[in-house]
Structure formats: structure tokens, C-alpha cells
Amino acid sequence: MxxxxxxxxxxxxxxxxxxxxxxxxxxxxxxxxxxxxxxxxxxxxxxxxxxxxxxxxxxxxxxxxxxxxxxxxxxxxxxxxxxxxxxxxxxxxxxxxxxxxxxxxxxxxxxxxxxxxxxxxxxxxxxxxxxxxxxxxxxxxxxxxxxxxxxxxxxxxxxxxxxxxxxxxxxxxxxxxxxxxxxxxxxxxxxxxxxxxxxxxxxxxxxxxxxxxxxxxSCFMYEGRYAMALGRIDQYLYPLFKKDIDAGELTEEAATALVANTFAKICEARLRGGDDVVNICIGGVDPDGKNAVNPLSFCVLKAVGTVNLPGPNLSARIAPDTPDKFLDECLKVIGTGLGYPALMNDSVNIPALLRYGYDEKDVRNYCMVGCIENFLPGQQPPWVDGRFDPIVYLEKLLLDRDSLRSSSEELGLKNGQDATDDPDAITSMDEFMKLYEIMLVRGVKEYVDNANRIMHVPDPEDKTSPFLSCFAELCIERGQDINNGGSKYPSVHGAALMGVGTVSDSLAAIEKLVFTDRTYKLSEIIRAMRDNFEGHDALREAVLSAPKYGNNDDTVDKYAVWYTKRLSDEFFKYRTYDGGGFYTAMAANISNIYAGSTLGATPDGRLAGKPLSDAASPTYGCDRRGVTSTFLSVSKPDYTNCACGTVVNQKFDPSAFRDGKREKLLRLIRVYFNRGGQEVQINSTSRRTLIDAMEHPDEYPSLVVRVSGFSAIYVTLAKEVQLDILSRTQHDDL
Amino acid sequence: MTDSGEEKLLNVSEIQHFSTGDGPGIRTTVFVKGCNLHCPWCHNPETVSPLPQKLVFSGSGKTVIYGRKMSAEAVAAEVLEDREFYGADGGLTVSGGEPMLQADAVSGLMRILERDGIRTVIDTAACVPWEKFAPLLGRVQTFLVDYKTSSDETYAGQIGGDRETVIDNIRRLIGAGETVRVRVPLIPGVNTSDTDASLMCGQLAKAGVKTVDLLPFHRLGSAKYTAMGKEYAYAGISPPDAETVSRLRSIFAGYFDCFVE
Structure with missing residues (x-):
């Protein structure tokens, strides 16, 4: 047969x-x-x-x-x-x-x-x-x-x-x-x-x-590894696919069935508790920079849609010459509610990776591991990342007098003879930003030292990975383990920058209230933060009505631009223990919820314990002018600084994916990518469905939603995560 | 400000970006405030009165004020922000409310946008004197014209308009070479009988209409009624079922290119 x-x-x-x-x-x-x-x-x-x-x-x-x-x-x-x-x-x-x-x-x-x-x-x-x-x-x-x-x-x-x-x-x-x-x-x-x-x-x-x-x-699973990516499966399997198709031995339907049959087993991870995050990358350009979408790309897309479960974490690379038909098929799969594929912009990711000196052909062959982390398959040691939270340093500057004094000292900001620890002695937004930068520069150094201490094992000759090394370029030629000089490129570390929305909104509020309108003193904002805004209703009203990131308003968007560049530049100065780069990301999984739970109130009006803004997205509910304005804002920062990647979560009503409407989404995404947006991932489940699923979880055992860099069964998520997804600004047309 | 300056201000209820239901491509829809009809099923009840209104939404606790006078320049600036998204077929839609009650101001807005090659769709119930259309003729991408029923009585009673005026305006717009797309809301108990549908088809065909969109009634506007402290007469009415929609669609499709939104 x-x-x-x-x-x-x-x-x-x-x-x-x-x-x-x-x-x-x-x-x-x-x-x-x-x-x-x-x-x-x-x-x-x-x-x-x-x-x-x-x-x-x-x-x-x-x-x-x-x-x-x-x-x-x-x-x-x-x-x-x-x-x-x-x-x-x-x-x-x-x-x-x-x-x-x-x-x-x-x-x-x-x-x-x-x-x-x-x-x-x-x-x-x-x-x-x-x-x-x-x-x-x-x-x-x-x-x-x-x-x-x-x-x-x-x-x-x-x-x-x-x-x-x-x-x-x-x-x-x-x-x-x-x-x-x-x-x-x-x-x-x-x-x-x-x-x-x-x-x-x-x-x-x-x-x-x-x-x-x-x-x-499977053998990697036997080794106990997690989030092992399948990479560019539509590229490396294409020669065999084409040979069989040309010989009449295979059809696209049969290839799709074989791929689906394989991907379904990714969901076996659930047997051991929790889904795996197996990144699969399709589309994009080939090592020569030409469109790489092929018939197998469509089969893989279809197969993921058929499996319709979290686990196969599909990423679609979109380049300017990626055919519309491919992007449209991606939108069809997203429209089923699956949230896959995440859409990745080649025009941003490739220049971002090139900054680290890799060969151009290698860079064009990038894929992702885990959620969205850009990776050169088989050419670098396994990925490592951590979280860098700039809000911690903003709070330190505002709430800790010693921090303010020591950064004033560095800046030469004096009150009389001595470096000041009086926040009201700061005379301009420019001065305030310089103090904040001093705090951040120290924070980044601390982070990097710590990361290098953790990453570098003292006995790499003993802690070898013989099986993994078989599938890494040059390990055999050099006779070296992947983690001890074998891989073509050195190790990299991804620093996930948290809360760009929270930071930008906070800075915009301080600028407006304290330095432009001069309606409040900085010390008054600090007091309100300490009191979690209790008894400061008028002040909270004022900060809430200050400009918010995500509305195409330069007076606040400039802070997101600054944040992305300033922090990435700082990380770029450092190297990992074996000479690799420190990438930045604006994607932090769901740690914005945890991080927020440990932090006090912030100058943007966010109350203590509430989630920080998610990934590279504006604070949920603050982008009030619709998705075009959101995209205009979110595409202002230069993400070629973020080699690891970013995540922008968007939610559309399922009706936006109907025939005749989908082309509008397609155009929206093209313009967003043309302007330098790095990534977008979309949930298409209606708000009503999500609310109903929270109330009647038994009726939605298999409702899949996009969480952050991955998808999950909605009813299995913690309530805070469910609420976070629910509060994502939904773009629809009533 | 002089009287003539006042006339140029638009009475805006809301500006909606990435509007995908009001014409081709990606559009920005300016909902103007003030309408000369009072359809009890209206899903934009906040646009009926020309006066500013404060709506308090009980679910989210949000307060929204609808209604502000904006200069054509200010509206145009906001519309132009999205110009990259419009492409060849997208642009501005003016809806409402009844945009034709502010035709001069709309014309002023269009004049600014025309300089940047941005085209405009007008979404109107067309229950206004024909002369109102004069400043817009030859400049509009598409007129989306509501046609609500074949019945003179329903128009005069529940809706508060004159059906003859509407059909006459449709005929004249087509006669003037304008692109017209008629939109028929399917309101249970009002116009969902086969008889009404067939009569509407006859009237519209006679006026020269080629394309009709059917918009099944929905209750998504009901929260706005509550937020206005009003009772929604259609709160208890379900959207027409799929069978009704497809039956009516087949009637309209016998006369026109017919789409269901």
C-alpha cells in the first residue's frame, strides 16, 4: 500500500x-x-x-x-x-x-x-x-x-x-x-x-x-530536555518532500497527515504534566535572502491547525516578499482561535541578529526556540535568559533616598554642598532621566555579572552533552562539546526587559504633572505611591489622564523608544563568559504578573500588586484609539536593538477573520511590519467566550488561547492569567 | 468665533480607527452626533441627540462623554494618522448620526483630506432634502444609504422619516453617477417579511440600485442604552435566525449583488 x-x-x-x-x-x-x-x-x-x-x-x-x-x-x-x-x-x-x-x-x-x-x-x-x-x-x-x-x-x-x-x-x-x-x-x-x-x-x-x-x-525528551525546537522544518525537509512529490510518491495531503501525526505526539508532554513549547518555524527567506515559502510550509501550517492543541508552537516568518497567500493562510489558522502561528518580521529580526557579527547566510536561516527567542539552529549553545525589570530601579530612585543620593552624586546634582536626596531638588525631566539612567546602568551591570556567574559552569569538560553535540555544527570537526567551544558561535543570553508600557506611562505622567504642568511636586507623587494612591484621588485622576503609550502620542511614545534603545545599548556593551552577546527581548512570558505582584504602586496610576504591562504591548486598556494607533505607537521603537525578539499580544473578534475581512487584517499586519513592528500574536476568541469559559470551565475543556510566547488550554490557566488575557484590549468592529 | 466658522465645526460623537464594517479597506469612521430619525432599534443611540451626553457603563465603571465640536483640521489630522493603513481602497467614513445634517462641515473635512488623496465614504439614511447632497457630489467614494422598509407608515411612524424622500435621493444619487450601496438592516417584526423584502427590492431596483448589504439586527448597542439611563425597546428581541437571513438574502439576491454583513 x-x-x-x-x-x-x-x-x-x-x-x-x-x-x-x-x-x-x-x-x-x-x-x-x-x-x-x-x-x-x-x-x-x-x-x-x-x-x-x-x-x-x-x-x-x-x-x-x-x-x-x-x-x-x-x-x-x-x-x-x-x-x-x-x-x-x-x-x-x-x-x-x-x-x-x-x-x-x-x-x-x-x-x-x-x-x-x-x-x-x-x-x-x-x-x-x-x-x-x-x-x-x-x-x-x-x-x-x-x-x-x-x-x-x-x-x-x-x-x-x-x-x-x-x-x-x-x-x-x-x-x-x-x-x-x-x-x-x-x-x-x-x-x-x-x-x-x-x-x-x-x-x-x-x-x-x-x-x-x-x-x-524523542531522544531529547528522554534526556529530560524541554522546549527543544524543531526549527525550520519546511526548509530542511523540503528536498525529500520535493523528491517524493516529483516522483509521484507523495501528495501534499499525505505530507500534511504525516506532519500532523508527528506533531500530535508533542502533546504527549501533557502526560507528565503541562504542555511542552516546541517551536516550529516556517516561511521567511532562505540563506540567500529569497522567499523561502514552499508547498511544505502550507502543509506544516495545515498540520498545526489540524492538531489544534498547545505544544507545537508555530512561528511564521514574514518577509516583504512573502506571498500574501501564505500570510492569509496563517490568519485562517489564527482565526480558528488557536493563536498560532505567531508572526515574526524578517525585516527586523535579520538586522537585529546581524549586529552580533554572525554570517549573513546563517542569520537568514534563523528560527526560534521556546516562545519567540531568535536562534541560529545548531550554531550556538542552548538558550539562556532572565528578566530585567527597570521598574525596580524606578521605584528605587523614587522611594529609596540612598539610591537617589548616590545617583545625584554621580550626576553632580547638589542641594547646597552635598549630593541631594530630595526628589524636589530635581529641576527638569532631563535631569530626572539622567538619574534614572544612572540607576539602570548599575542595574544592568549587576544583572550581567549575576547572569555570567550562573551560566558558566566551572567544569565544562565534565558537564558534556554528547547527544546534543551530534546535532551542532562544528562540534565533530573540532572534537569539542557544544558547551565547551564546539559550537560555531558562542553562547548568548537573553535579557527580557519588563514593563515598557508601565515605564513609559510612568515617565510621561511625571513629566506632565511635575515638570510641564507643574501641578504636583515629585514628592507628592512619591507619597501617593507609598500610600498606594489611597487618599490621593485627585492625583491619581491626574496621572491616569496623562498620556498613555499605545495611542500614537509622541509625548509618551518617546519613552518607549528611549527604553528600547537605551537598555539594549547598555546590554550590548557586555559579553557572556565565552564572548557571546547579551540580547534584549521585550517578551517576558507571563512574568509581568508575578513581577507586578511584588511591586508597589507606580507613577502611571497602577496600584500595588497589579500586573505590569505585558511584553512589548501598551498597558492593557490604555491604548484606547484602536489597533492602528496601537501599531503606530508600538512600531516606533527600533526593535533591531532587540535580537532576542518581542511579543505584542493583540485580540480580535473572530468575525475579523471571515472571508472578505481577513484581507484588512493582512494589510494591517503588512503596514505594521513595514513600519518596523517585530512580532504580533493574535487571539481570536471573543470576550464573551472567555468570560463564559471562566464561569463554566467544564464546557470548554479544549479552548486554546494565546498566552504569551505560547498557547495553552484556557481553563487550565491560573485565574490571574485568565484575567490578564481578558483585559487585553480587543479590537473589533461592532 | 463667527457664525460661519461655527458651521464648519463637526459635531463628533466618536472617531473609530480600524473600522472594517463601513466600506472597503481599512477605514477611520467619524461618527457624527445628531440624527433626524429615531429608529427604536438603533445601535448607536448616543448619536441621536446633537447635545453632548455622558454615558456611565455599569460593567467597567467607565464614563465616556460623547459629543465634542471639532474643527475639520483636527478631525483630518486624526484621520491622516492612519494614512499608511488605508492603501488604495481604504479611507474615511462619515457615519452617525446623520452626516448629511452637517454636510457643509463634512465637505470641509473632505476638502482637506482630498489634498492627501484620501477618499470618503458617507453612511447616511438619506432622509434629507436633495439639496443637502450638492456640496458632496462627484467627491464621494461610495454612498452607503440605509433603506429600512417598503412601508410609508413605518417610515413615518417608528422611524420618523419620509420614505419617498429616501428613494428619491437614492435615484438622484445614482442618476448623478454616484456609487451607491444600499444597506438594509434586518429588524425582526419590522421588515423581515417576504412581502416587505420583495417590495423593497422592487422599489430599490426601480431606483437603479445594483448592490445591497443586509445587516442583521444585533443587540450590541444595548449597554449604551443602560449607560444612558434609557430603556432599550429591543432589549428582548433576538437577532434574526440564520434561516430568516438566508431566505431574505435569496430574495434580495434575485435583484442585486447581495452581501450579508
Missing amino acids: RITDIASRTDIEALKREIAVPQSGEFRPEWFRAEGYRRLSEKGENGLTMPVKRAEAIYTLFTLPEPFIYENDLIAGSIRPLFKVLTDEQKAEAAELTSHYPERWFGTHSDHFAPDYKTVLELGIPGLQNKIARYKEIHRSDAKAADILESMSIALRGLSDRLKAYAEKAASMLSKLADRSGIEAQRLRFIRENCYTLTVSAPKTFAQGLQLVWMIH
Whole structure:
């Protein structure tokens, strides 16, 4: 039976139902890894180096769990085998064993990584092994390099044997089937064939390419990694796709079904609690700068729409010459309520990354990891980021006299003989901004020192990642681990700048009330902040009616422009411990809610404990003049300063996505991107639906909404997050 | 300010950006205040009186004042902010309220925007003397003209207008070479009978109309009535069901290019 027939007779909904069936036990990859270390010590591990020991444990981790194949699988690879029912004693034993081999974590480059799938698809596992062998020979006089290469080879053998085990599992399931010619049997033969082929050669078909990618991704899950990206899947799989299509072996429908069948398994993450955030990137330009949208891009888009669940975090790169048809298809999928894909502007992201000195061809091949973080696939160590909150420093300046005195001292601002700690001694907005900048400059330095301290592990030679290093450019050639000089480019750190709306609105209020209208003294605003505006009704009324970011009003938008440039410039001065860049982002997931909960009232009228403005968006409810004004404001800052990326959340009524209306949204986005907007992600669920879902969660078990850089099932979100989504300014046309 | 200067001021209720329901492309809609009709189903009740009104919305606790006199220059400046978004087909829509009651001021606004190549759509119930249209002729992208029923009595009673005037204005606009698109609100119990629909079709076809939009009644304006401290006569009326809409659509489609908003 041909793949087109098998695919058309396989029901994605049936697979989704299978995937949703709960799994007994707990997700315990460390138990299998511990088992690897145990066996190693049984055999006697004398003379083995740390990288090799790690690789041996990975080999056991990959090969010990029995493969699991869903009845409706076309592409196999499941995390179910990693679930175990363990006694407390067993858990303690595993913890003890693995404690001698501590792993890296997010803060020390462990996940949020987009592998170089292109190379492994070209070479296949055997080809990659040959390459490793060749470089082992080249580096034979360098024991450390030879050792790293040996560890990579062992880990890769684990992958190959995993595929072999899957082929055998399919064969054994096949032998137990009564009907050897039915669709179940055909699917198992297909899986057996594909998995087996991959152990002996490079992938020959689109399905085999997809199977290889998915098995590698599954193995990353086995390693316990999270937010591993699939990257530019419409690019690296395109040669195989085109070959099969041209040969009449594949149709776009069948390719879509295969991709959907694969992506549905991303949602297996829910079995271990919580969705994964697997970024998938389509569209954009190719390394030569030409439009890269191809028929596979549309298949991937359709497949994500079909899966219709959080987990596959789809990003669509939009360049000026990206066809309207592609953007329109993106809007159709967004209009289903899924919130995917997020729309990314190539015209901003590419220049932003070029500032860090990467090769232009590499930059044009960027994708995203996690939510929106720009990443050069396979060319840099796994992503790390943190949060920088400028409001903390604004509060310090206003509320802490020592901070004011020390920054006055630096500025030379005196009251009589001494540096002043009297806020009313500040005579102009210009002076105020200089003091605030002094605070921010200190804050950035503190942040960078701290980040470098955390990121840099003291023993990179021991804390190796042999499997991950197989999928990073130059690790093999150099015989070095990805986190110890192996990757083409050094590590980067993303500093997520918080609360641009809150900061801009606060500064605009101070400027207007204190320095322009002179209706209030700065000390009066400070007092009102301390009192959480209680008993300061007139003052709060005045700050609330001061200009707000998001209304195309330069008197306040200038502060967002300043914020973006000033902070990014400051971070740009610093380097990570191995010479990489500190990127900035204006996207902070949902930490604006947490950060706000720890902060007092701010000069914009925000009350203590309330969320800060979200990501790069204006404060919710403050952009009152409609989406065009919001976009005019939000596109004023120069986001080519923000190499990590930004998030602008927008909400439209579902009716805006109807035929005949969608073209207006399309034009809106084109103009926004043309003006330098970096990103936009859209929720299309109506306000009424969201309110109803809060009141009757049982009736909306699968309502997907865009949260920040990711989507989630609405009813599973914390109430504050639900309210935050609800309060996003909705643009509709009643 | 002189009397003639006063005339040029627009009595604006609200300016809505990214308006997608009032003509082609992306538009900015200026809702003017003051209407000479009093349709009880109106979804913009705050635009009926020419006087400023304060609405207090109970849900959000927000207070909004509708109604401010604006110079044509000030309105034009706000409209021009969005010029990049308009493209070839978008632009300004003047709705209301009844824009034709402020035709001179609207004409002044259009004159400023014409310098920047921005075109205007007029959304009118056309229940005004024909002479009112004179300053706008030859300059309007599209006239969106409401036509509410075939019945003279309903027009004279519930609506407070003269049906003959409306159909006469439609005929004259078309005769003058203007682009006219007729908008029929589908109001349950008022104009949703097959008979009314067929009669309207006959009248509109005779006037030379080619395109009709059907706008099914909705209750999204009800919060505004509450906020005005008024009772909404249509609060208890459900929107027409899909079957009714499609039945009426098929009647209109027999005469015109017909779209349902």
C-alpha cells in the first residue's frame, strides 16, 4: 500500500484520543539513566572519562525502555516508555547514582535549542558516524577530542539502536495481527521499514526524514530536555518532500497527515504534566535572502491547525516578499482561535541578529526556540535568559533616598554642598532621566555579572552533552562539546526587559504633572505611591489622564523608544563568559504578573500588586484609539536593538477573520511590519467566550488561547492569567 | 468665533480607527452626533441627540462623554494618522448620526483630506432634502444609504422619516453617477417579511440600485442604552435566525449583488 493510501486512512482524531489516554507511573528518565550508570559500575568503569560515562548512560537511557507505538502512528516515537512506577527506595537509589553526574539545567545551557537537522538528514546516522570516525582519526593525538568524539559516537549508536528497537517492535506487533493486510498492518510495516532504513542509511523519503527528526526529538525528551525546537522544518525537509512529490510518491495531503501525526505526539508532554513549547518555524527567506515559502510550509501550517492543541508552537516568518497567500493562510489558522502561528518580521529580526557579527547566510536561516527567542539552529549553545525589570530601579530612585543620593552624586546634582536626596531638588525631566539612567546602568551591570556567574559552569569538560553535540555544527570537526567551544558561535543570553508600557506611562505622567504642568511636586507623587494612591484621588485622576503609550502620542511614545534603545545599548556593551552577546527581548512570558505582584504602586496610576504591562504591548486598556494607533505607537521603537525578539499580544473578534475581512487584517499586519513592528500574536476568541469559559470551565475543556510566547488550554490557566488575557484590549468592529 | 466658522465645526460623537464594517479597506469612521430619525432599534443611540451626553457603563465603571465640536483640521489630522493603513481602497467614513445634517462641515473635512488623496465614504439614511447632497457630489467614494422598509407608515411612524424622500435621493444619487450601496438592516417584526423584502427590492431596483448589504439586527448597542439611563425597546428581541437571513438574502439576491454583513 502506498503512503498516500495509508495516510488517508489514518485518523488524526483517533491518534489524539490515544495520546490523551493517561499513563500510569511517573515520567522518570533519570531512573533509566541511573540504570546506565549502575550497569557501568558493575562492568567496572575504570579508565572511562566523564564524557564517555555520560554517553554510556545515555545509551542505556535510549535503548532500555521498550518502544511504544500507537495504533494510529505513522511516525513513531513516544515518551510513554519513560514512565515507571517506582518505590521510594528506587527513587532514592536513582537520585543517589545520578547525583555523581549532575546535569546542566536551563540556566546553564541545557534546553531551548534548535538542532541542526539539515546535516543529519543529508548524512543519515551512518554518515554522521563516519564523519565522527574520520575526525577521531584527525584528532588522534588529542586525547580529549578523541574522547568527546567517542562519547558522541556512543550516544549516536543509542539513537540508531533505538530506531532498530522500534523496527523490531513494529515487526513483533505485526506478527501478532490476525489481519496481515489491513491498515493496521500497513502502518506497522511502514514504521518498521522507515525505522530500519534509518539504521543503515540516510533517509530516502520524506516520511523517513520526518521519522529521523522525530526520533531524535524523542531522544531529547528522554534526556529530560524541554522546549527543544524543531526549527525550520519546511526548509530542511523540503528536498525529500520535493523528491517524493516529483516522483509521484507523495501528495501534499499525505505530507500534511504525516506532519500532523508527528506533531500530535508533542502533546504527549501533557502526560507528565503541562504542555511542552516546541517551536516550529516556517516561511521567511532562505540563506540567500529569497522567499523561502514552499508547498511544505502550507502543509506544516495545515498540520498545526489540524492538531489544534498547545505544544507545537508555530512561528511564521514574514518577509516583504512573502506571498500574501501564505500570510492569509496563517490568519485562517489564527482565526480558528488557536493563536498560532505567531508572526515574526524578517525585516527586523535579520538586522537585529546581524549586529552580533554572525554570517549573513546563517542569520537568514534563523528560527526560534521556546516562545519567540531568535536562534541560529545548531550554531550556538542552548538558550539562556532572565528578566530585567527597570521598574525596580524606578521605584528605587523614587522611594529609596540612598539610591537617589548616590545617583545625584554621580550626576553632580547638589542641594547646597552635598549630593541631594530630595526628589524636589530635581529641576527638569532631563535631569530626572539622567538619574534614572544612572540607576539602570548599575542595574544592568549587576544583572550581567549575576547572569555570567550562573551560566558558566566551572567544569565544562565534565558537564558534556554528547547527544546534543551530534546535532551542532562544528562540534565533530573540532572534537569539542557544544558547551565547551564546539559550537560555531558562542553562547548568548537573553535579557527580557519588563514593563515598557508601565515605564513609559510612568515617565510621561511625571513629566506632565511635575515638570510641564507643574501641578504636583515629585514628592507628592512619591507619597501617593507609598500610600498606594489611597487618599490621593485627585492625583491619581491626574496621572491616569496623562498620556498613555499605545495611542500614537509622541509625548509618551518617546519613552518607549528611549527604553528600547537605551537598555539594549547598555546590554550590548557586555559579553557572556565565552564572548557571546547579551540580547534584549521585550517578551517576558507571563512574568509581568508575578513581577507586578511584588511591586508597589507606580507613577502611571497602577496600584500595588497589579500586573505590569505585558511584553512589548501598551498597558492593557490604555491604548484606547484602536489597533492602528496601537501599531503606530508600538512600531516606533527600533526593535533591531532587540535580537532576542518581542511579543505584542493583540485580540480580535473572530468575525475579523471571515472571508472578505481577513484581507484588512493582512494589510494591517503588512503596514505594521513595514513600519518596523517585530512580532504580533493574535487571539481570536471573543470576550464573551472567555468570560463564559471562566464561569463554566467544564464546557470548554479544549479552548486554546494565546498566552504569551505560547498557547495553552484556557481553563487550565491560573485565574490571574485568565484575567490578564481578558483585559487585553480587543479590537473589533461592532 | 463667527457664525460661519461655527458651521464648519463637526459635531463628533466618536472617531473609530480600524473600522472594517463601513466600506472597503481599512477605514477611520467619524461618527457624527445628531440624527433626524429615531429608529427604536438603533445601535448607536448616543448619536441621536446633537447635545453632548455622558454615558456611565455599569460593567467597567467607565464614563465616556460623547459629543465634542471639532474643527475639520483636527478631525483630518486624526484621520491622516492612519494614512499608511488605508492603501488604495481604504479611507474615511462619515457615519452617525446623520452626516448629511452637517454636510457643509463634512465637505470641509473632505476638502482637506482630498489634498492627501484620501477618499470618503458617507453612511447616511438619506432622509434629507436633495439639496443637502450638492456640496458632496462627484467627491464621494461610495454612498452607503440605509433603506429600512417598503412601508410609508413605518417610515413615518417608528422611524420618523419620509420614505419617498429616501428613494428619491437614492435615484438622484445614482442618476448623478454616484456609487451607491444600499444597506438594509434586518429588524425582526419590522421588515423581515417576504412581502416587505420583495417590495423593497422592487422599489430599490426601480431606483437603479445594483448592490445591497443586509445587516442583521444585533443587540450590541444595548449597554449604551443602560449607560444612558434609557430603556432599550429591543432589549428582548433576538437577532434574526440564520434561516430568516438566508431566505431574505435569496430574495434580495434575485435583484442585486447581495452581501450579508
